Amino acid sequence: MGSVAISDVTRLxxxxxxxxxQAIGGVSxxxxxxxxxxxxxxxxxxxxxxxxIIAGLDxxxxxxxxxxxxxxxxxxxxxxxxxxxxxxFPWRTILDNVAFGPEMRGMSRKGRYDLARRYISLVGLDxxxxxYPFELSGxxxxxxxIARALANDPDLLLMDEPFxxxxxxxxxxxxxxxxxxxxxxxxxxxFVTHSVDEAVYLSDRIVVMSxxxxxxxxxxxxxxxxxxxxxxxxxxxxxxxxxxxIDEQSLQAND
Amino acid sequence: xxxxTTSGKRSPLWLAISLAAAIIVWQIIADFVVRNKFILxxxxxxxxxxxxxYAGGVLWEDIWVSLMHYAIGLILxxxxxxxxxxxxxxxxxxxxxxxxxxxxxxxxxPLAWIPFAIVWFxxxxxxxxFVIFIGSxxxxxxxxxxxxxxxxxxxxxxxxxxxxxxxxxxIRYIALPAxxxxxxxxxxxxxxVAWMCLVAAEMFGVSRFGLGQKIWWYYNLHQMDSVLVYxxxxxxxxxxxxxxxxxxxxxxxxxxxxxxxx
Numbered sequence: 262m263g264s265v266a267i268s269d270v271t272r273l274x275x276x277x278x279x280x281x282x283q284a285i286g287g288v289s290x291x292x293x294x295x296x297x298x299x300x301x302x303x304x305x306x307x308x309x310x311x312x313x314i315i316a317g318l319d320x321x322x323x324x325x326x327x328x329x330x331x332x333x334x335x336x337x338x339x340x341x342x343x344x345x346x347x348x349x350f351p352w353r354t355i356l357d358n359v360a361f362g363p364e365m366r367g368m369s370r371k372g373r374y375d376l377a378r379r380y381i382s383l384v385g386l387d388x389x390x391x392x393y394p395f396e397l398s399g400x401x402x403x404x405x406x407i408a409r410a411l412a413n414d415p416d417l418l419l420m421d422e423p424f425x426x427x428x429x430x431x432x433x434x435x436x437x438x439x440x441x442x443x444x445x446x447x448x449x450x451x452f453v454t455h456s457v458d459e460a461v462y463l464s465d466r467i468v469v470m471s472x473x474x475x476x477x478x479x480x481x482x483x484x485x486x487x488x489x490x491x492x493x494x495x496x497x498x499x500x501x502x503x504x505x506x507i508d509e510q511s512l513q514a515n516d
Numbered sequence: 517x518x519x520x521t522t523s524g525k526r527s528p529l530w531l532a533i534s535l536a537a538a539i540i541v542w543q544i545i546a547d548f549v550v551r552n553k554f555i556l557x558x559x560x561x562x563x564x565x566x567x568x569x570y571a572g573g574v575l576w577e578d579i580w581v582s583l584m585h586y587a588i589g590l591i592l593x594x595x596x597x598x599x600x601x602x603x604x605x606x607x608x609x610x611x612x613x614x615x616x617x618x619x620x621x622x623x624x625x626p627l628a629w630i631p632f633a634i635v636w637f638x639x640x641x642x643x644x645x646f647v648i649f650i651g652s653x654x655x656x657x658x659x660x661x662x663x664x665x666x667x668x669x670x671x672x673x674x675x676x677x678x679x680x681x682x683x684x685x686x687i688r689y690i691a692l693p694a695x696x697x698x699x700x701x702x703x704x705x706x707x708x709v710a711w712m713c714l715v716a717a718e719m720f721g722v723s724r725f726g727l728g729q730k731i732w733w734y735y736n737l738h739q740m741d742s743v744l745v746y747x748x749x750x751x752x753x754x755x756x757x758x759x760x761x762x763x764x765x766x767x768x769x770x771x772x773x774x775x776x777x778x
Contacts, residue, residue, distance in 0.1 A: 341678075342674070346668045
């Protein structure tokens with residue numbers, strides 16, 4: 262479960278002066294069940310907008326997105342999202358944050374707490390279930406955010422630069438933990454990132470986007486077996502290729 | 517507008533020193549400079565008046581009646597201000613519809629409503645409560661509105677992604693708790709305004725008791741020491757209510773705010 266079919270999606274924004282800007286111009290892509298796909302590209306290439314359309318938080322101007330054959334028209338419990346900024350509810354404890362989705366589904370207090378505890382321990386934060394978000398570090402908060410999304414058992418998990426605000430070491434650690442979780446829970450993950458290194462480390466496929474309008478420049482298969490070694494030669498080659506594609510784009514965008 | 521000023525604890529020693537100094541200066545000025553009990557009663561005069569009033573037994577009645585006026589006004593203000601603030605803060609249409617009306621009525625000083633309060637409700641406790649309501653409803657309304665306007669978008673979107681999709685549940689589970697610090701700040705301001713309106717509201721003779729009513733009463737009797745007793749009572753009770761509210765909010769509903777940056 263969790264296949265995605267994006268067909269000819271465009272997104273127009275109307276600026277304050279009335280001019281129309283095309284953020285996404287005709288993107289089509291098929292993503293298989295349990296696939297891990299990253300989106301990279303220069304700033305303003307519409308990768309976040311595309312993710313928000315798949316989430317149902319934004320509407321495409323034309324085209325459509327199907328998740329497991331169902332057209333996305335709004336937020337859907339089968340689709341989870343981890344945001345770039347800290348999105349934990351500061352007034353809820355960690356336990357109540359993770360139990361939020363099940364609570365909205367009407368699950369009993371005991372049921373949702375048991376479930377939440379399972380996911381909290383999956384991300385290794387058992388001792389913190391009674392803490393409030395402000396008591397946690399940035400990396401821990403994002404782990405809770407992942408646990409909270411997973412507690413709703415989505416088939417498709419969307420991640421919008423979830424590790425962007427973390428320091429390099431925490432970030433590397435979170436990446437391997439994410440792969441661990443993905444391996445155990447088997448979901449489709451769509452991952453937006455600025456970091457090519459991150460994309461190469463994580464993904465089955467990397468979608469390189471170009472900007473204004475946002476379009477798919479190239480889709481690259483990553484065949485390096487996991488766990489991947491960041492210092493291996495083939496890792497470096499692939500990184501250089503992807504960076505080259507993005508740089509071409511940025512140069513053109515600046516012309 | 518911060519609601520949890522947990523700034524450095526004040527040492528009780530300094531509190532005692534500052535109070536003692538103020539009392540001594542007051543006593544000296546009254547006894548040796550002003551030397552007129554009508555213009556400035558001394559501390560000992562005021563204390564004597566307090567003992568006398570306490571022995572007379574009406575003090576508690578006054579406090580009780582004033583608290584009742586205060587409660588009528590403030591409960592009404594909460595009952596109207598919070599739901600209305602939620603509606604104009606959450607639904608744009610309702611905001612566009614009601615905002616002009618609110619902005620026209622808001623600048624009218626609460627005391628200007630006294631004649632209509634009397635005409636509509638007579639010389640009753642409810643009439644005093646109405647004036648207090650007018651004074652305190654706007655801070656509650658405006659702060660609720662502001663609170664709902666400034667709910668971070670990511671909380672709403674995170675909520676929607678987790679299955680909290682209807683307006684009612686978004687308000688209940690996301691916006692209301694996120695806006696609670698604003699609501700608490702609004703309530704504190706409203707409570708202060710209510711306490712101010714209380715004196716004026718009781719001066720036009722809605723009842724035979726009340727802290728504000730007694731200030732006026734003893735002024736007419738030229739017993740300025742008793743006037744001062746009631747002034748100080750108003751101050752201390754106001755302080756106490758505010759402290760109680762802040763203390764209980766910081767310990768319960770706003771506990772999560774402790775580590776947040778204002």
